[in-house]
Amino acid sequence: MPEISTPPACRVRPATLLDEAALGELDRATWSTLHAVMPRPQPPYAPFFDDRHRPEHFLVAETQDAAGGSRPAGYLRLVAPTPLACNSHVRQIQGLAVADRARGRGVARALLRAAFAAARDEGANRMTLRVLGHNTPARALYESEGFVVEGVLPGEFFLDGRYVDDVLMGRPLAP
Template identity: 55%
Template sequence: MAAMNGELRIRTARPEDEPELARLDHVSWSWLSDVVPQPAPDAQLFDERRPPVNFLVAESEGRILGYIQQGSPTPLPSNRHIRQIQGFVVDPAARGRGIGRALVEAACALARADGVHRMTLRVLAHNAQARRLYERCGFQVDGVLPEEFWLDGVYVDDVWMGRKL
């Protein structure tokens, strides 16, 4: 899948993108958005559960600016109508340019084209910027798991959001 938004191109990830995507994971890491310790700059990103085809990358002038990962929330056949955003990063130096919204909308469009009925995601309650982005993209809060995580010395709620496609 490729979509154009001015100079921004969104495409499916390729195996050779892994080092740059891992680097972006490393430089974008924050307790504001992550529930695991900071990954190494060369951490493996792709594996059997997370193949490159599950990732869309945003690039401009040959430079990867971000990615969004989506997949099935469970392996159950009765749950195949749902797709979940399971990873999402925009290069800190490229934020504020609409790249995040373009990635979310591209992921939803791809899921819709695949016959998926609903897109879901989880976001930390204190990540107000991400929550606003998801709301602008049509996601609504489906539920909250209070104090689900202990991060950087505070309890943080886990917010479940969803959008019908």
């Protein structure tokens, strides 16, 4: 996949095994019941990459740090939702995280647009995702990028003492 450079201070690239520590740290730092249904990670931490979460499933957004170097500011996991041939035209976002220091700077939008391009390059013509109903900022971002609500599983999760909907969203990947 070609590198995508939007916004100017952000570069999106495929993940590599060398990103393991930084992405694990980012994942733990951004954990919240706003988007996570799994319990908060506790030491000893599981590896970020494993048999089901391989580097080739992730896009990494890098921004410049104060010293002029770059470091991961966000990631997006993009996979086929099933191994079925009849479903091979679909890609699914199964995780998106942006570091607090990079929020509001277009990092998530750059990751989404890079995911659209990567999915198209793989022959996909449709993108789906699931988002928690109370995650208003994420839902607004997804809607601004062409996703629409295609289904709702009411009260699917019990988080922080309340039931939360699981919202299914999708969009076509027309060029």
